[in-house]
Amino acid sequence: xxxxxxxxxxxxxxxxxxxxxxxxxxxxxxxxxxxxxxxxxxxxxxxxxxxxxxxxxxxxxxxxxxxxxxxxxxxxxxxxxxxxxxxxxxxxxxxxxxxxxxxxxxxxxxxxxxxxxxxxxxxxxxxxxxxxxxxxxxxxxxxxxxxxxxxxxxxxxxxxxxxxxxxxxxxxxxxxxxxxxxxxxxxxxxxxxxxxxxxxxxxxxxxxxxxxxxxxxxxxxxxxxxxxxxxxxxxxxxxxxxxxxxxxxxxxxxxxxxxxxxxxxxxxxxxxxxxxxxxxxxxxxxxxxxxxxxxxxxxxxxxxxxxxxxxxxxxxxxxxxxxxxxxxxxxxxxxxxxxxxxxxxxxxxxxxxxxxxxxxxxxxxxxxxxxxxxxxxxxxxx
Numbered sequence: 001x002x003x004x005x006x007x008x009x010x011x012x013x014x015x016x017x018x019x020x021x022x023x024x025x026x027x028x029x030x031x032x033x034x035x036x037x038x039x040x041x042x043x044x045x046x047x048x049x050x051x052x053x054x055x056x057x058x059x060x061x062x063x064x065x066x067x068x069x070x071x072x073x074x075x076x077x078x079x080x081x082x083x084x085x086x087x088x089x090x091x092x093x094x095x096x097x098x099x100x101x102x103x104x105x106x107x108x109x110x111x112x113x114x115x116x117x118x119x120x121x122x123x124x125x126x127x128x129x130x131x132x133x134x135x136x137x138x139x140x141x142x143x144x145x146x147x148x149x150x151x152x153x154x155x156x157x158x159x160x161x162x163x164x165x166x167x168x169x170x171x172x173x174x175x176x177x178x179x180x181x182x183x184x185x186x187x188x189x190x191x192x193x194x195x196x197x198x199x200x201x202x203x204x205x206x207x208x209x210x211x212x213x214x215x216x217x218x219x220x221x222x223x224x225x226x227x228x229x230x231x232x233x234x235x236x237x238x239x240x241x242x243x244x245x246x247x248x249x250x251x252x253x254x255x256x257x258x259x260x261x262x263x264x265x266x267x268x269x270x271x272x273x274x275x276x277x278x279x280x281x282x283x284x285x286x287x288x289x290x291x292x293x294x295x296x297x298x299x300x301x302x303x304x305x306x307x308x309x310x311x312x313x314x315x316x317x318x319x320x321x322x323x324x325x326x327x328x329x330x331x332x333x334x335x336x337x338x339x340x341x342x343x344x345x346x347x348x349x350x351x352x353x354x355x356x357x358x359x360x361x362x363x364x365x366x367x368x369x370x371x372x373x374x375x376x377x378x379x380x381x382x
Contacts, residue, residue, distance in 0.1 A: 239287055
């Protein structure tokens with residue numbers, strides 16, 4: 001986290017220097033922080049992945065790609081550090097949020113304490129408007145209670161991408177968009193409200209700090225079927241092929257040292273879920289050791305994940321185009337990262353329920369419906 005904090009402060013210092021270089025009367029830069037949820041380091045095209053992310057790739061090409069970055073391995077602790085610049089235990093968020101504060105250890109209360117200042121609280125003192133869309137997952141008093149002027153998104157951690165009732169507009173009573181039946185998809189809706197907020201921010205004639213925290217590609221894996229279909233044949237090649245392709249591309253891009261060998265298939269750390277499914281302490285299996293139906297199912301899971309990233313990138317493109325159209329792109333510092341790495345819960349085959357371990361092997365038409373409303377899946381550790 002020292003690295004995490006130094007990188008953010010360095011970027012902020014660069015923004016200040018940029019403003020000074022343009023003269024005392026020059027407008028201060030806007031700041032847009034875009035956060036993905038459970039995105040693997042090599043998932044993006046510009047970091048070696050096969051997922052189509054042209055908008056993020058273009059930003060990376062014209063900017064800086066960080067290659068050393070630290071996180072707290074889970075949503076809430078990482079987000080607590082992002083919001084405060086402190087170690088998560090200093091904020092009371094050494095683990096996940098809790099409906100009621102835990103009392104055993106001060107670093108693990110599960111509720112953000114008040115012995116800190118958040119980025120939006122500080123930015124307000126510098127004359128910035130503050131906006132947030134997407135996933136909060138830091139408990140009460142919520143994003144508006146910790147410095148954001150306006151908010152739309154998922155206050156809690158993870159839920160359906162197809163159900164608009166899981167998403168909230170704050171402060172209470174503020175107008176929110178409505179969607180025809182069957183037309184709501186969270187990543188699109190979060191971006192819709194982002195564009196609305198940016199339009200409001202322009203009317204205030206002061207710089208903005210915007211925290212755009214997509215809940216994609218966190219489980220449950222939900223995505224438009226046509227985009228999933230596009231990626232299905234890619235992942236039917238299997239993880240042994242995909243991981244080698246990523247490794248070679250990362251070496252070519254200079255993201256990893258050319259002498260670093262490809263790591264072996266990883267061990268599955270025991271936990272309370274995979275001890276029930278029998279995978280605790282075992283190694284993720286070679287792709288060719290699985291039967292054809294299992295490979296189809298697993299490819300569909302990963303294709304759904306890739307589709308979520310693809311759609312997120314398209315929506316980031318909408319935001320960038322809005323900034324460009326309104327002559328704000330050149331005066332906006334854009335930072336993109338993930339709260340933590342790829343999700344390795346709970347065993348190689350993933351799970352199909354919000355309540356416990358285990359998965360359901362789907363075939364044929366039943367498999368084609370995965371990722372649509374009423375489903376709940378992860379893609380597994382392998």
